[in-house]
Amino acid sequence: MTVEASGTVEAPVLEIRDLVKHFPATGGFATTRKTDVVRAVDGVSFILRAGETLGLVGESGCGKSTVARTLLRLEEPTAGAALFHGQDIFTATSMELKNIRRRLQVIFQDPYASLNPRMTVANIISEPWVIHPDAAPKAERADRVRTLLENVGLRREHAERYPHEFSGGQRQRIGIARAIALNPEVLICDEPVSALDVSVQAQVVNLLMEIQERLNIAYVFIAHDLSVVRHMSHRIAVMYLGRIVEIGAKDEIYNHPRHPYTKALLSAEPSLDFSSTRKKSSRIILKGEAPSPSNPPSGCPFRNRCWKAQDICAHASPVLEGHAGHRVACYDPEFS
Amino acid sequence: MSRLTRGYVTNELNIMTTAEQESLIIRRGSPWWRMLLRDRFALVAALWLFVLTLCFLFGPLLFEDAATKLNLRARNLPPGSLEHGWLMYLGGDALGRPMLARLIVASRNTLAIALSAVFVAMIVGGILGMIAGYVGRSVGHVIMRFADILQSFPSLLLAVVVLYILEPNVTNLVIVLAITRLPIYLRVTRAEVLEIRERVFVDAARALGGSRYHILRRHITPVVAPTLLTILTVDFSIVMLAESSLSFLGIGIQPPEITWGLMVAAGRNYLSQAWWLAFLPGLAIMMATLSGNILSNWLRVVSDPEQRWRLEDSSGKKSGQTDA
Numbered sequence: 198m199t200v201e202a203s204g205t206v207e208a209p210v211l212e213i214r215d216l217v218k219h220f221p222a223t224g225g226f227a228t229t230r231k232t233d234v235v236r237a238v239d240g241v242s243f244i245l246r247a248g249e250t251l252g253l254v255g256e257s258g259c260g261k262s263t264v265a266r267t268l269l270r271l272e273e274p275t276a277g278a279a280l281f282h283g284q285d286i287f288t289a290t291s292m293e294l295k296n297i298r299r300r301l302q303v304i305f306q307d308p309y310a311s312l313n314p315r316m317t318v319a320n321i322i323s324e325p326w327v328i329h330p331d332a333a334p335k336a337e338r339a340d341r342v343r344t345l346l347e348n349v350g351l352r353r354e355h356a357e358r359y360p361h362e363f364s365g366g367q368r369q370r371i372g373i374a375r376a377i378a379l380n381p382e383v384l385i386c387d388e389p390v391s392a393l394d395v396s397v398q399a400q401v402v403n404l405l406m407e408i409q410e411r412l413n414i415a416y417v418f419i420a421h422d423l424s425v426v427r428h429m430s431h432r433i434a435v436m437y438l439g440r441i442v443e444i445g446a447k448d449e450i451y452n453h454p455r456h457p458y459t460k461a462l463l464s465a466e467p468s469l470d471f472s473s474t475r476k477k478s479s480r481i482i483l484k485g486e487a488p489s490p491s492n493p494p495s496g497c498p499f500r501n502r503c504w505k506a507q508d509i510c511a512h513a514s515p516v517l518e519g520h521a522g523h524r525v526a527c528y529d530p531e532f533s
Numbered sequence: 534m535s536r537l538t539r540g541y542v543t544n545e546l547n548i549m550t551t552a553e554q555e556s557l558i559i560r561r562g563s564p565w566w567r568m569l570l571r572d573r574f575a576l577v578a579a580l581w582l583f584v585l586t587l588c589f590l591f592g593p594l595l596f597e598d599a600a601t602k603l604n605l606r607a608r609n610l611p612p613g614s615l616e617h618g619w620l621m622y623l624g625g626d627a628l629g630r631p632m633l634a635r636l637i638v639a640s641r642n643t644l645a646i647a648l649s650a651v652f653v654a655m656i657v658g659g660i661l662g663m664i665a666g667y668v669g670r671s672v673g674h675v676i677m678r679f680a681d682i683l684q685s686f687p688s689l690l691l692a693v694v695v696l697y698i699l700e701p702n703v704t705n706l707v708i709v710l711a712i713t714r715l716p717i718y719l720r721v722t723r724a725e726v727l728e729i730r731e732r733v734f735v736d737a738a739r740a741l742g743g744s745r746y747h748i749l750r751r752h753i754t755p756v757v758a759p760t761l762l763t764i765l766t767v768d769f770s771i772v773m774l775a776e777s778s779l780s781f782l783g784i785g786i787q788p789p790e791i792t793w794g795l796m797v798a799a800g801r802n803y804l805s806q807a808w809w810l811a812f813l814p815g816l817a818i819m820m821a822t823l824s825g826n827i828l829s830n831w832l833r834v835v836s837d838p839e840q841r842w843r844l845e846d847s848s849g850k851k852s853g854q855t856d857a
Contacts, residue, residue: 359838
């Protein structure tokens with residue numbers, strides 16, 4: 198592993214090394230059974246430093262959410278390591294894992310499903326303290342729930358209500374309050390705003406940024422909406438078919454994309470800026486659909502949709518290369 | 534609507550839909566008895582169960598003698614006359630004993646046996662079902678095959694065999710009846726657990742570090758319990774009749790002890806001459822079951838925050854539920 202950051206001596210909070218998650222997919226009757234492997238995540242590495250936001254983008258099915266779920270040990274990884282302050286999450290015992298989970302929290306995509314409909318808001322937000330009783334003394338919990346509610350832009354009296362009485366945006370705020378109840382260092386946001394209205398999205402995104410500023414939490418921010426990621430992130434990783442194809446500082450990625458997939462992705466971002474240099478003609482339209490992760494193409498996973506594919510792309514799989522602030526996995530990196 | 538203060542959130546755009554505003558003014562918590570009063574069926578059911586409870590507690594104490602006293606002049610006496618005293622209002626049985634007194638006295642044995650049997654079945658079946666659904670695949674397989682065996686065995690035959698080996702007393706009767714009803718609770722629980730464990734809020738609890746026990750207790754049990762209670766009330770009547778068949782075969786409750794099931798069985802011989810001998814205890818079984826069922830249905834609504842408004846008296850109309 199090359200060290201990604203030059204200049205910073207600070208150790209990363211979270212370091213993912215060659216994360217692989219394959220799902221077995223069996224089909225058919227016992228006699229004609231064929232066992233496929235869905236390569237949902239196929240060797241992902243990145244680091245996350247304290248207080249920063251790493252945007253993880255890519256189209257549906259590229260493995261973004263699987264990365265999140267394996268990091269949380271909601272799925273067991275096939276291979277790889279995830280070092281949280283040097284301790285491997287994937288090999289942690291259940292007691293160690295409980296301690297890690299206290300400092301590594303998550304916000305889910307669907308605010309309708311992520312809150313138990315039978316629990317009051319107060320019970321939902323204080324659940325972390327029921328699991329980790331030493332985090333907050335019983336007597337203080339009711340008060341802390343209400344403070345948390347105010348911190349996420351809800352009102353104290355909402356504590357007695359049930360999730361179904363709230364709108365999507367309000368529910369997501371409740372989910373955020375639960376996630377920050379234990380003062381985590383890392384928050385994994387698995388598409389936290391993609392189920393919300395655009396106007397509400399902005400509010401939730403601003404809330405997340407405000408919380409980050411106040412509590413210095415590092416975010417792994419997963420999204421497919423490029424404008425949201427641009428607004429939130431310090432660094433961005435672009436995923437395609439279970440791999441990171443390009444990773445770097447936000448401005449680098451947005452202003453000087455080098456991987457063809459990143460270029461295509463950015464050109465597809467809707468824009469209201471009609472007078473800009475970006476003209477309609479510059480829109481890159483990819484042919485075909487993303488290949489199935491159970492049967493990826495040989496070599497570079499993107500080669501069959503790439504307009505710059507060469508012979509080598511079919512034989513060897515490119516690795517992330519480049520200077521520390523911007524690395525790309527392509528045999529034809531265009532320096533512009 | 535006027536209670537709503539706008540602009541309560543910092544850096545908020547103040548875009549609130551009407552539905553959202555309504556969601557803010559929903560009021561909290563009617564007490565349970567208020568909600569019971571609003572549902573007339575549930576109220577009647579609760580009153581009936583209360584009467585049964587009184588019969589259960591004090592019936593044998595008050596009417597034990599009356600229920601066993603023979604009166605040959607009142608043999609197969611039709612119901613509806615006060616000629617032989619009010620205890621004879623529901624008629625007399627084949628030996629001239631007052632039906633009303635017998636029904637009241639029989640309620641203790643009947644309810645004690647049937648209720649303990651279904652509760653034991655529900656608790657054991659529920660726990661096994663949770664283990665089968667949540668803990669592990671291999672353990673789950675073992676438990677499910679166990680349930681298959683129990684179910685494929687004719688339950689009456691099982692009961693006969695067990696009670697023939699063991700002593701036929703009340704405890705053993707309850708155990709046998711509970712075992713034969715077990716698979717239903719087990720299967721239903723497992724099926725529900727398999728569905729609930731995939732919900733996102735369970736993932737959230739796991740991500741918080743919640744143990745299996747924590748998740749089963751806080752997230753899964755509250756969802757499964759109302760379903761099991763509903764099955765329990767239906768099962769109640771089945772168990773009462775099963776108990777009567779066992780008594781009929783001579784390995785259940787024996788006369789002079791009485792149960793409703795036994796009274797149905799005894800009355801069957803006189804169906805053509807005195808239908809009330811079988812009908813009245815049958816009616817008692819049916820009404821107890823129905824009341825339990827209605828009340829468990831009410832309980833299901835009350836325990837579900839998304840349904841509770843139906844029974845809350847907030848000007849009688851629904852004001853929650855935002856489908857934004």
